[in-house]
Amino acid sequence: MDRIQDFIRGIPKAELHMHIEGCIEPDLMFTLAKRNGVSLPWESPEALRDAYKFDNLQSFLNLYFEGCKVLVRKQDFYDVTYAYLVRAHADNVVRAELFIGPQTFIEKGVPLSDLIEGVLGAFRDAERTLGISTGLIISTHRHRSEADALTLLEQIMPWKEHIISIGMGGAEIPHPPSKFARFFAVCRARGFRTCIHAGEEGPSDYVRQAVEDLRVDRIDHGIACLSDAALVAELVKRRIPLTVCPVSNVKLGVVPSLDVHPLRDLLDAGVVVTINSDDPPYFGAYINENFLRCQATLWLEFEQVTALARNSITASFLDEDTRRALLSRLDAYCAEF
Numbered sequence: 001m002d003r004i005q006d007f008i009r010g011i012p013k014a015e016l017h018m019h020i021e022g023c024i025e026p027d028l029m030f031t032l033a034k035r036n037g038v039s040l041p042w043e044s045p046e047a048l049r050d051a052y053k054f055d056n057l058q059s060f061l062n063l064y065f066e067g068c069k070v071l072v073r074k075q076d077f078y079d080v081t082y083a084y085l086v087r088a089h090a091d092n093v094v095r096a097e098l099f100i101g102p103q104t105f106i107e108k109g110v111p112l113s114d115l116i117e118g119v120l121g122a123f124r125d126a127e128r129t130l131g132i133s134t135g136l137i138i139s140t141h142r143h144r145s146e147a148d149a150l151t152l153l154e155q156i157m158p159w160k161e162h163i164i165s166i167g168m169g170g171a172e173i174p175h176p177p178s179k180f181a182r183f184f185a186v187c188r189a190r191g192f193r194t195c196i197h198a199g200e201e202g203p204s205d206y207v208r209q210a211v212e213d214l215r216v217d218r219i220d221h222g223i224a225c226l227s228d229a230a231l232v233a234e235l236v237k238r239r240i241p242l243t244v245c246p247v248s249n250v251k252l253g254v255v256p257s258l259d260v261h262p263l264r265d266l267l268d269a270g271v272v273v274t275i276n277s278d279d280p281p282y283f284g285a286y287i288n289e290n291f292l293r294c295q296a297t298l299w300l301e302f303e304q305v306t307a308l309a310r311n312s313i314t315a316s317f318l319d320e321d322t323r324r325a326l327l328s329r330l331d332a333y334c335a336e337f
Ligand code: HPA
Pocket: 019, 022, 057, 169, 170, 171, 172, 197, 200, 248, 278, 279
């Protein structure tokens, strides 16, 4: 067995870009559909797996929102979240900051309290049984209005202490970050850390707007920034992390193949770049598989793998003491390996 592959599997890492409603494994999706009397447009889990072929972000989102229909009750949110955390723990994820987008579910009549309490229940149990650290990011939809995002913000306030950040995802073009400048200003004024998907399918200017107009703490994806050298310099100078999802980018046709993925260029430029899985069953790769494929294709050395894992912990929204403890754990792992 290649030593660097073992090193990747075992290194403590944080996952900062993963959507709870995007991690329903096909078997679990069918179990939940049956439990809730929801009919799915696929005959079997295998047929669903066969449908995982995407032309672009929108074609993926169509399938993703279809799959969301099986999440109805508190127990469903618990089950999908807990299953992911077990799987992530096996990849030596020590910190998981997970997105969920409540607007999808609220509009179908799912009580927000069931959604949030289901997820938080799984967080609590996984923290206790697996020792994994967790954080919840509430994701808003950019294809909806700013007023909708502000409404959601009011609705989640009772759980403010349990929410580490507010994010934004969904169809990127033609919804520039600047459309939500007021929303993000309100989030910041209320003490939330913020992040936004930008520069996935959208242009580098969307990343610039996220930094300059929204003043977010992290950019999700962000790979389009490379076409703007001044913007890259700004990301480096201000140490604004990018949560990059390499296999997702290939599966959605954002980059033609992994061997031309800009991850290595971003790393070499000094950007605080991290590796993440986005929606692992849909793209066929959890976080270690993302690391392994990048290592094999982009010829990452121990030094780069360590930098990527270190960045993930540095870029997390953890309190300073816990962050330092996890970085020490990472250093101890590297020294021992
Ligand atoms: N981009 C935008 N929205 C999303 C994604 C993504 O990669 N995954 C889940 N929702």
